[in-house]
Amino acid sequence: MLVTLKEILKIAEEKKIAVGAFNTPNLESLMAILDAAEELQLPVIIQAAQCHEGFVPVSVIGPVMIARAKEATVPVCVHLDHGETLDYVQKVLDIGFTGVMFDGSTMPYEENVANVKKAVEMAARTGASVEAELGSMGRRESGAGDGAGAGDDTKIYTDPMQAKAFVQETGIDALACSFGTTHGIYLTEPRLDFSVVEQVRKETDGMPVVMHGGSGVSSEDFRKAVAAGVRKINYFTYMDKAAGTALAEYVAGVETGMPVFFTEAAVKAGAAMKENIKEAMKVFANID
């Protein structure tokens, strides 16, 4: 069933778990995520990232995401990941997305607030919920190293007192916080500061905290993050890598001179992705 971000985060809060939020830049990932969620009977967030528009336009995959969410036997939120412009936010709201993230984390604070407030107004018209970000997660969702705070040393952690003001001024439903994670493939061992999450939760009366950039994070640290109050975990790079590895193995296994079929490769890639997603979902939901 299709639910809003706010509704799905309420379930997470009640169960003291984090809901996995997985990107769907192709049909294989969309099917793998929903199959995994239904097998484990866990709520799930499927999300289209604005920077993945080149892989598949949201006008193509968006309506499919909505249709599949409605048919699912578990609660599903259809969310925009890292919305960069308000026009794009409006575009996905028109498609029927039930959650949107406006990422103004690289903007000056006041500009971030002004844009997020507009996103909250726009989302309210369709009953959708809003996620925003404070602090810098280093590299952008695309994994490119050109974002503010590129490289681990220059990362800017979320300031809990600023988070308090930000939440009050904007009226958001979820806050992406920076506490030591990085997008993309990790370059150095992440050093996470869980007290940032605890402090943000304390100052914001328990606002659901979103964790981006789980790359290189151990299962143990994911569980600690959930215990500290993380209620949504964005996960994509490693499931995509699992699919790529399965694809490479399939191609390598085809005898020289024999044809390589894309559809067969895609099915194998999807199966590998599903197993990877299930393992992540179990960790986020505190299932052994």
Ligand SMILES: [Zn+2]
């Ligand atoms: Zn992110």
